[in-house]
Amino acid sequence: MAKNPSHSMRTPLGRVRGLGSAKSGTTHWWMMRVSSIALLPLLLWFVFSIFGLLGASYAEARAFVAAPVNAVLLLLLIGVMFHHMAHGLQEVVEDYVRAELPRLFGILLVKAACLLLALISAFSVLRVAFT
Amino acid sequence: MSEPIDPRQANFVGRRSDGSVVQRPLSPHLQAYDMMQITSLTSILHRITGGAWSVAVLFLVWWLAALASGEGAFNTAQNFFGSFLGVLVLFGITAVAWYHTLAGIRHLAWDAGKGFDLPTVFATGRMVFIGTAALTVLTWIIALVAW
Numbered sequence: 001m002a003k004n005p006s007h008s009m010r011t012p013l014g015r016v017r018g019l020g021s022a023k024s025g026t027t028h029w030w031m032m033r034v035s036s037i038a039l040l041p042l043l044l045w046f047v048f049s050i051f052g053l054l055g056a057s058y059a060e061a062r063a064f065v066a067a068p069v070n071a072v073l074l075l076l077l078i079g080v081m082f083h084h085m086a087h088g089l090q091e092v093v094e095d096y097v098r099a100e101l102p103r104l105f106g107i108l109l110v111k112a113a114c115l116l117l118a119l120i121s122a123f124s125v126l127r128v129a130f131t
Numbered sequence: 132m133s134e135p136i137d138p139r140q141a142n143f144v145g146r147r148s149d150g151s152v153v154q155r156p157l158s159p160h161l162q163a164y165d166m167m168q169i170t171s172l173t174s175i176l177h178r179i180t181g182g183a184w185s186v187a188v189l190f191l192v193w194w195l196a197a198l199a200s201g202e203g204a205f206n207t208a209q210n211f212f213g214s215f216l217g218v219l220v221l222f223g224i225t226a227v228a229w230y231h232t233l234a235g236i237r238h239l240a241w242d243a244g245k246g247f248d249l250p251t252v253f254a255t256g257r258m259v260f261i262g263t264a265a266l267t268v269l270t271w272i273i274a275l276v277a278w
């Protein structure tokens with residue numbers, strides 16, 4: 001491409017990197033696919049765990065969450081799940097909220113809420129595991 | 132570029148990375164399209180179930196936080212999940228989760244370039260609905276036996 005047909009201000013390097021105005025290229029899209037695939041086995045494990053926990057007493061439920069394998073898998077599920085949820089909800093906000101400020105605020109709100117919920121969940125698992 | 136200019140598309144002018152002007156497609160317009168086609172319906176439902184599942188996740192956060200904070204809070208949560216309303220909510224979450232998961236797998240197949248022709252799109256769309264119903268019922272049969 002020797003000639004630039006529209007006299008774009010864009011540099012050849014910028015074009016090659018292809019990251020566009022969002023500066024992140026295909027990362028968001030790719031991470032949605034990765035998190036979707038990771039969630040499949042994690043949720044299957046989680047559902048089967050719930051079957052075992054139905055009608056469980058307080059002590060039984062704590063023992064389940066405190067078991068090392070379960071605690072680690074729960075933390076993994078929490079991380080992947082809220083990552084997927086935050087990025088999914090961000091897409092929804094970006095599709096329906098046009099105005100600059102509400103859009104920015106909406107995305108930050110989604111991210112903050114997901115981070116907060118993820119931390120509450122992870123802290124709860126760790127607290128059960130270590131006390 | 133296509134000849135009939137839809138006024139709604141007039142604002143949808145983008146630029147390719149080499150700077151040339153391109154008309155980007157408009158996302159499906161709610162009044163101009165029939166939303167009850169299986170193609171649009173499965174798409175809309177995937178978004179709705181994604182949002183609903185995001186709300187449903189709050190119940191998991193509640194359960195974990197209650198378990199961490201003590202027996203009283205835990206029993207309150209357990210009593211809710213064992214109540215009629217609780218079971219109704221959990222049943223709804225099951226259906227929503229299966230739908231989003233099956234439709235999500237369909238998305239992943241599309242991303243791999245598979246299943247784009249219309250007969251396959253219709254067939255997989257129907258499979259998502261039937262699969263959601265079957266797996267939701269199956270999940271609850273196992274749950275009720277395990278309870």
Ligand code: HEM
Pocket residue numbers: 032033036037039040043081084085087088089091092177178179180181182184185188231232233234235236238239
């Ligand atoms: C806790 C579990 C989950 C939550 C809260 C969740 C939530 C969401 C949300 C809010 C969206 C955005 C919806 C949209 O843009 O229309 C989304 C998109 C998506 N989800 Fe999930 N999801 C979950 C689990 C899963 C699972 C298990 C899969 C398995 C395949 C999956 C596959 C996808 C895919 C492929 C997309 C992108 C669809 C697109 O590009 O239009 N999700 N999810």
